[in-house]
Amino acid sequence: MDRDTPTSTGAFYRLSIELIWAIAGRLETDKDLCAFRAVCWTTRNAIDDGSCSFWRSKFHVKYAMDNDATKPFYNAVLKKEYQHRAKWLKRGLALSFKDQGHSSRELKTLAVLRTLIIESFRGDQKELASDLHGRPLCPNQMALLNFLLGARTFPRVKTTASSPKRREYEGPNPELAAIRLMVGQLMFHTEAPRYDICYFEDSQRAVYEHWNRAPIFTGDGDLQVNMEWALHCFNFFRHHMVREDVNSLYDAMAALEPGDRPSAWRNQISQGRSIMSRHWKGTYSYLTHEELRRLRRDKEGSDEYFVDKNIDEGENIQDLTLDFKTKGEFTWPEGFETRLQSLRPTMALRKTRAQYRSSKTEEPPAPILVQGQGRDHDDTFFASGWLNPLAPQHGIPGWQRVTLMKHYDQGYDNILEDDLWAYEGVVLPGGRIMLGRWWYANDEPTDPDYGSYGGPFILWAVDSAPTFEPED
Template identity: 40%
Template sequence: MDAQRPSTSGAFNGLPIEINREIVSYLDTDKEIADFRLVCKGTNDAVDGDFLSFWRFKFRQFFALKAGTKNRVLKQQYQRRKKYMRLGAGINWYHGWSKPETRVLQVLAEIINESFQGGHEHDDYGRPRCLNQDQLLQFIQNSKNFLAVKRPRAPKAHGKNECINPALAAVQIMCAHFLFENLNMKHNIYCFEVSQKAVYQTPAKAPMFVGLNKVEVNMELVLHGLNFFRNHMVGTDMGMHHMMRYMHPTQKPSPWQTPLSEGCSPLTKHWKGTYAFLDHADLRKVRAVDEDDDDLEVFIDGNVDIDGKIQLECGEPGAFPWSQLFEKHLKSSPPPAQAPRTRAQGRSLIPNDEKPTAIQFRGEGDDAEDHFYATGWLTSLPPQPAGLDIPGWQRITFMKSFDTDEVEAITDNLWAYEGVVLPGGRIIIGRWWLDYSGPFIFWAVEPELGFEGNITETSTSIL
């Protein structure tokens, strides 16, 4: 008998299809399902009969269901996703250019882009949570080294395959949303000194945005920023680790809570964050050292254990004063009505008419013992990187002052900030500068719990 042809005389043939389907629904692995399907005609019908309805049931166990998707497509998507997620968990990730790596990245990006399609659940703290996000977290935990990819050397001295694939960096950035939930999980952080050097580079050498019209995110720089702050948050010998360990889960960085979409989206009100700096002598040293040097020195970062807070208010362009002095430093003027394009998208990108391309905001908060004010802009960026087209990236710029909230009265003591709002609007990574510069991170939080368990409207953090 052909091993791939179901038997017509097996014991399961005598059972109703409903019983066989109940049995297969309890099988844990895809191999067990495949084996069960080949037992006999009755088991084959339980899996592939009834217009493939079993595959709709199986898909909905693990993934968000996009409305209107046919069962035939769901079967193909389920099998493809499971296949490449198993493959991706077992391979040794390097720079993201190999055929297996690129295929896994396509699947992971698909799971990211289709998160929160249809219904969703809630976590233990009432926050929206999607099955796709649980699958991404499981992939991270099962992977051999997905988040411990070797950093490349200078691209000008090597071929394309020596540089990190922006697609790999983008998916790593999205997966990094889950790394702050459990400080006890395994955190593989490659060479902190490499990320430290990257985040303290000058804007001229390491711009936050690159490509045509400067609307392409420098994915590798953002990834270095996440690695830099994650090291301070999870490293047991770091000052920020103790603060993060005892922080309520609703006050830690968290994943996106809504479907990802193109265009500009207002930021939530409450934020925490911190920034880092080096003294001038160390800053000169870290910038001067050769990036190909295998013996990079680690310098002592200042301020990273400070818990800053800010509350934001968003409005339409023109809602808040914006001086020419601010514009001179930040170049934050809204883009044209048509959405910006990357070089790869060329003229093919259709602008999103349902969302604005720019939003203005102002904020007020506390940085250590100082009260400050902030005014700035959000501008939309196109879906990226090319080939994955993850939507929801935004550029954020703002000016921070400790003096007054009257914009026109400010003449000095200004701190400029430029960064990337990650898709979903829950984490911001970027660079601040005055006469020198350094990295910053913000993350959205819930209103803090009072001592008696009541929600209190406390000010929130920025840095």
């Protein structure tokens, strides 16, 4: 008899459908499930029963779901969706992504990964898993993490300016960078892998590039996140955090409690403004003026090695408290605004047909005032700025633009006489990680060299309160 043809007799022939479901539900892989389904007609009919109840249960174990059984043919939809995800997650493991997110198979795999990101923490959350340190992960995040660990090249896609075999593509698909950036957050939930996401030399060159040649926000109205730059910034700091041989941040990060280390989003990501954690840790990096000039002149890359300052000794992880305010009278100095442009529009508003017929115009989401304190080399500093929501980026909602002015005088009376350092960055969906650029901001914005001296920073939300006592 053909081994793939189910038999009408055998060990499972007299088992009840509930018992067959129980056995199938304990199978760890989809490959084992397919083999079990093909054992005999009884197992096949039980798994493919008309109500598709088994597939509803299977979907609920592996993915987040709404539990809305009132929808017509809901279980059948779950069966189809489960099989679709299994198909493209399996195929995606073997993809080389040589077309840098442009080919049909690459796009279908990215679509499944994007769906898992958007639908994470949806519905009933009683089945939350946890990482090695007990931090919560929803089933979708576990599926993403398993894909990340099993994929051959996805975590280490080496993007270039143009695809060598697909000349019609104008560089890497930014959707690929956006999804790699989101999935990359889960790499902090496992002891492996230790490899870099991008070539570190490329990331180092990218994060120190002049702001007018590598802006964090691009496109019409500067409404699009420069995903390649953000991915390089993420890779730059992760390189210092997880690579023991680099002798920078590895020991300091290992000494932190699990709740104080970077982590991925912990709730369903949503569009619009959101108030985030009050407690943060972070760090920044810099080069000397001469090193910056040499690095920026070196466009093709060389063997010259640049030591990133401030994180080279592995001790400069800062504590920071941030308060988010949506109501009340706020003081925002004009000197801060001219240097940061914090209140510029961050979303393109589109009118509906009804709005075009009326005189009413949709109001943009109001920004959130951010005020906080931190410690830098035993000096207390203050941070003032704004949080603005961004439109969904490549189908993923929840991105935000953050701007902060770091100053050492708590008041705003003589701000231009203070030591000012500007920060601009992007908050990743879920509000757990900020990536961006700092620059020296005492110069006038009209100065041709304004913003030329700067570097990258990272902030991540933590569970514990800061080690210093914030001033009133």
